Amino acid sequence: MDPVIVVGAGPVGLTLALALARQDVPSVVLDEGPGGDAARAARTVVLREDTAALMERLSGAPLGESGLHWVGWRSVRRKQTMREVLFGDTEPAPLHIAQHVLTGALRAAVAAEPLVELAVDSRLDTIEQESSGITAHTRGPKSTWWRGSYLVGCDGPRSTVRKLQDIRFPGRxxxxxxxxxxxxxxxxxxxxxxxxxxxxxxxxxPSAGEVTARPLPDGVWRLDWLLPPGKDLVTPELLITRIRETLTGWTGESTPSYELLDTGVHTVHHRLARRWRVGRVFLAGDAAHLLGTLGTQGLDEGLRDADNLAWKLALAWHHGPRGTLLDSYQSERRAVVAARLRAADQALPLVRAGGSLRSYVPGSARGQDALLADGHLGRGTLGAPGTYAGSPLTPAPSDSEARVGTEPGAAVADVRVTAEDGSSVRLRDRLGRGSLLVVLVAPGTGVWERKHWVSAGIMPRLAAAVTALPHPAELLVAESYPGAAAHTVLLVRPDGHLVTALSGVRPADLYRAAEATLGGPAKEQAAVNAG
Structure with missing residues (x-):
């Protein structure tokens, strides 16, 4: 079968290619440039803890050594500290890293991956689509035609893929x-x-309003000053004045010492593509959405796009297209991004004008500073990662459902589990392999060798149920899971989102839930594809 064509060799495109390769799907990445990413110290990204872990799994690089996990967060109004957060085991720290460093780590992984072909100096100009696949043409020194099974546009805000598919990109x-x-x-x-x-x-x-400082390794800081509305040029003189007065205000030194490494202007746009899928063509990352207000990073959401799409494309590549499954990419991801854009558009005018936020933030104790901090930290109304509660892949309600600390559709907690080979690993380490995960919560198993409990109690019945599922699944055992009672069984998607939690071993309900996660019964999917 033909490879997946990925247009764009930025972090989202490279992530998608590597995620497909981990599931034995070949891809061709079309890079319109000569390869590499210009080193820009002022162009950085903030990744939530789970997204940073995804990058480390795919790149094989310890990004915490080339980026910085923050020690804490401080919110200050005038001279008063309004809020301070210290990160640790119970409060995972975001990762702040220069984008070219992240891209370099992903490129190094791609270079070592035989299932990924990186074609540099290849600018897309034509897409031809038929029921059996995709044909794409690139111009450049190696002008050629490419044949693919699917095509994903990860080619940024000015996406050629989006334009060739005539997809509108409205917004502000x-x-x-x-x-x-x-x-x-x-x-x-x-x-x-x-x-x-x-x-x-x-x-x-208005220019008095706000400055943000984010630390990087080696004593480097990224400083962002909110500019007043308008299109006034940011001159070098203005920027130097801002730097000196800010450092003086923070350090109390009249001539603070600093080394200026890079400068720029970051302009925030809010846009959302009308469609994220046209037949065998998909959009991801900045080609599908632009957001980034209040410290939330569009790249973090773009990487989640790739993680969501990869396992669905892999299943379709190996086993044939399932219309509901592939459609769910747009349904799930577009809804999450749209909700974040709505929240920002509602709250920003009030935050910047100093208005009341009580209608948006529950509780009188919380205000603007808490809302802004949560946005920067990837939490709360403006920053929390979305859930797929309304997904078309959600199974029908069942009497055997159990409540746990994770809502269906949300990302699972990263608990320690025992794998089928007896090894103790983090649950997150088993993601991204294309398999469903079935997790049994069994307190006390940790003190016994696996051979003593693998054939005891409910384990044989559960193992048989897992073997009978309509898609490969891995059985894992956890000592505990937040909010879960003993003998709770969790069904987890390959991208780490909870499908359902069942009270005990319910083979029929587990099978139906797995079937729904794959887009429905195979016969129904065949009928949909034929129609």
């Missing part, structure tokens, strides 16, 4: 602008990110 331009500087200096909050609103050294005008 320049929602916010930030002046950005990357510099090496010493600040009083080593390893802590900082949001400073209404700093006392700027006392009037």
């Amino acid at each position: 331009t320049a929602v916010e602008r930030h002046a950005v500087a990357a510099l090496r200096t010493e600040l009083p909050w080593a390893g802590q990110a900082l949001l400073h609103r209404t700093p006392p050294w700027r006392t009037s005008g």
Whole structure:
């Protein structure tokens, strides 16, 4: 069968290609440039803990050594600390990393992956689609035609794929602008990110509002100043003035020492493609959506696009297309991104104008600073990763369902589990292999060797039920899971989202849930595809 064609060799495209390769699906990545990513210290990304773990699994690189997991977060208004968060085992830290470093790690993994072909200097200009596959043409030094099974546009905001498919990309331009500087200096909050609103050294005008400092390794910081509305140029003189007055205000030194490494202007756009799938053509990342207000990173959502799509394409590549399964990519991911854009569009005018947020944030104790901090940290109304509760892959309600600490459709907790070979691993380590995961919560098994309990109690019946599922599945055992009673059985998708939790071993209900996760019964899917 023909490979999947991935258009765009940024982090999202490379992630998708590697995720497909882990599930034995070949791909061709079309890179319109000569390869590589320009080193820009001021172009950085913040990844939630689970997305950072995904990047480490696929790249095989310890990104925590080339990026920085923050020690904590501090929110300050004028001279008063409003909120301080310290990260640790119960409060996972985001990862802040330069984008070119992340891209370099992914490119190195692609270079070592025989199932991925990277075609540089290959600019897409034609897509021809038929029922059996895709034909794409690229121009450049090696102008050629490519044959593929599916094509995914990961080619950024000006996506050629999106334009060739005539997909509208409505939204708002320049929602916010930030002046950005990357510099090496010493600040009083080593390893802590900082949001400073209404700093006392700027006392009037919209430009007084906000500055954010995010630490990177080797004493480097990325500073972002919220700019007033308009299109005024950010001159070098203006930026130097901002740097000096900010560092002076924070350190108390009249001539603070710093090394300026890079500068830029970050403009936030809010856009959402009308469609994310046209037959065998898909959109992902910035080609499908633009968002990034309040510290939330569009790249983090783009990587989730790739993770969501990879296992569905892999299943279709190996076993034939399932219309409901492939359609669910748009249903799930577009709904999540649309909800985040709506939340930002509703809250931003009130936050920036200083208005009341009680209608958006429950409880009188929370206010603007808490809302902004949560947005920056990937939590709350503005930042929390979405769930797929309304997915077309959701199984029908069952009397055997059990409540656990994770809602169906949400990402599962990363608990320690015992694998079928007897090894003890994190649940997250078993994701992305194309298999469903069945997790039995069995307190006490951790103190016994696997050989003593694998054939005892309910294990043989559960193992037989797992073997009979309509798709390969791996049986895992956990000592505990948040909110779960003993003998609860969890069904988990290959991308780590909970399908359902069942009270005990219910083979028929487990089978029906797995079948729904794959898009429905195979016979129904065959009829849909034929129609």
